[in-house]
Amino acid sequence: MGEAPIIFEKDLLQKISNETKSVSIAYEAVVAAANKQYLVGGTDESGCSIGVQILDQTTRKWTTPVILGDKPEVCKDQSVIVLNEERMLVIRRDAALEDSLWFLEFNTKFVRDQRQALDAEVVAWSKGVIGEDLKPVVISGPSGVGKGTLISKLMEDFPTKFGFSVSHTTRAPRQKEQNGVHYHFSERSAMEKDIKDGKFLEFALVHDNLYGTSVEAVEVVADAGKRCILDIDVQGARQVRASPLGATFIFIRPPSFAELENRLRARGTETEEQVQKRLRNAKAEIEQGLSSGIFDHILENDDLEECYRNLKKLLGLDVIPDVCRTSQATKPHLSMNHLEENEDGRVVVVDHKNNKFALDVSCIRGGAPGRTRGLKLHPLSNGGDQTDQFII
Numbered sequence: 001m002g003e004a005p006i007i008f009e010k011d012l013l014q015k016i017s018n019e020t021k022s023v024s025i026a027y028e029a030v031v032a033a034a035n036k037q038y039l040v041g042g043t044d045e046s047g048c049s050i051g052v053q054i055l056d057q058t059t060r061k062w063t064t065p066v067i068l069g070d071k072p073e074v075c076k077d078q079s080v081i082v083l084n085e086e087r088m089l090v091i092r093r094d095a096a097l098e099d100s101l102w103f104l105e106f107n108t109k110f111v112r113d114q115r116q117a118l119d120a121e122v123v124a125w126s127k128g129v130i131g132e133d134l135k136p137v138v139i140s141g142p143s144g145v146g147k148g149t150l151i152s153k154l155m156e157d158f159p160t161k162f163g164f165s166v167s168h169t170t171r172a173p174r175q176k177e178q179n180g181v182h183y184h185f186s187e188r189s190a191m192e193k194d195i196k197d198g199k200f201l202e203f204a205l206v207h208d209n210l211y212g213t214s215v216e217a218v219e220v221v222a223d224a225g226k227r228c229i230l231d232i233d234v235q236g237a238r239q240v241r242a243s244p245l246g247a248t249f250i251f252i253r254p255p256s257f258a259e260l261e262n263r264l265r266a267r268g269t270e271t272e273e274q275v276q277k278r279l280r281n282a283k284a285e286i287e288q289g290l291s292s293g294i295f296d297h298i299l300e301n302d303d304l305e306e307c308y309r310n311l312k313k314l315l316g317l318d319v320i321p322d323v324c325r326t327s328q329a330t331k332p333h334l335s336m337n338h339l340e341e342n343e344d345g346r347v348v349v350v351d352h353k354n355n356k357f358a359l360d361v362s363c364i365r366g367g368a369p370g371r372t373r374g375l376k377l378h379p380l381s382n383g384g385d386q387t388d389q390f391i392i
């Protein structure tokens with residue numbers, strides 16, 4: 001745990017406002033690294049999120065960093081605590097619990113990579129989520145092998161357990177494909193800009209079109225309490241493997257190349273030229289899928305029902321389909337009014353009814369450009385005794 005927040009004196013605060021030309025609302029300063037002070041508060045240029053300013057204590061130079069990630073709404077008051085050399089925890093007071101815990105990363109791997117790529121000072125926001133999420137499932141395989149067919153069966157039989165990550169693509173929609181359901185059909189320039197802005201977990205040029213998984217596509221599924229399924233090519237799977245997502249990787253192989261060709265033609269969705277291109281790419285994709293070490297499991301899709309049974313077994317699913325199709329119960333709604341003190345690995349917070357909780361940040365995972373998950377909240381009773389019970 002780092003140093004407690006330092007509230008700037010009035011005259012210095014005034015100086016900051018003048019120098020940065022920002023609107024200052026309850027700026028707080030945090031000594032985050034050896035020679036830098038991070039000011040968190042106020043607004044940024046868009047006027048609707050919490051601004052960040054950095055003071056280099058050696059040169060006394062102010063920098064407005066590039067701010068990446070999902071930003072919190074502006075709020076009147078927040079507490080800031082440095083957790084380690086990489087990130088700080090920002091608690092928005094008077095916000096609902098689901099929206100009160102945020103992380104500002106200033107030296108995580110993501111931030112260091114982006115700093116290098118953009119050649120600028122970078123910080124990144126990530127929303128904190130209490131509780132564990134379910135490991136996402138990445139399904140890859142050559143075009144026409146049956147990935148979509150298997151995923152559709154899974155979604156049909158287990159609608160409350162799984163959610164599909166809706167990718168972006170620049171390819172034209174096929175008949176019956178709906179925007180926002182099968183894909184987010186996008187303009188190339190718009191997609192390229194979003195990629196540059198760090199909004200994508202992975203992307204690749206596949207059969208001459210751009211495809212990609214946005215951070216949001218995966219997060220909305222996890223937020224709904226479902227296990228996320230990604231249908232992406234091997235290049236994308238490699239990138240996800242290198243990310244902090246921590247997924248299970250499954251490669252679907254065809255029984256033979258001739259059968260793959262039959263299926264692709266029988267589907268009737270591509271022109272002859274496109275079929276040829278997909279078959280050419282399939283050769284390399286199968287080779288990489290079987291030998292790259294990216295995949296945890298390889299399944300052959302010969303008989304569809306048998307392959308589906310194997311897929312379910314591998315995902316640890318009961319053979320009885322999910323009959324409950326209602327949405328999840330809503331989570332309790334708490335607002336964190338006040339940050340009280342720090343205790344080894346835990347931050348003590350109190351809610352609006354003065355109940356004390358220990359926020360355990362020792363097992364967090366993920367982070368920008370997605371959510372920071374794995375936060376635990378334990379009730380504290382009688383001035384500090386912790387119970388083992390998680391409230392969420």
Ligand SMILES: Nc1ncnc2c1ncn2[C@@H]1O[C@H](COP(=O)(O)OP(=O)(O)OP(=O)(O)O)[C@@H](O)[C@H]1O
Nearest residue numbers: 142143144145146147148149263267301302303304
């Ligand atoms: N085991 C199987 N036996 C016979 N046909 C199959 C089998 N699995 C899938 N198919 C058929 O093969 C065709 C291709 O399947 P699907 O569209 O699911 O492939 P895909 O891997 O998702 O392809 P793409 O990557 O191009 O989206 C479909 O017409 C589907 O009905």
Ligand SMILES: Nc1nc2c(ncn2[C@@H]2O[C@H](COP(=O)(O)O)[C@@H](O)[C@H]2O)c(=O)[nH]1
Nearest residue numbers: 143167203204206211212213231232233236
């Ligand atoms: N790297 C990614 N690959 C993706 C993504 N979404 C789909 N795909 C792969 O593209 C091919 C072709 O798909 P089609 O719908 O045009 O037939 C297929 O192998 C998909 O797995 C993505 O977001 N990223």
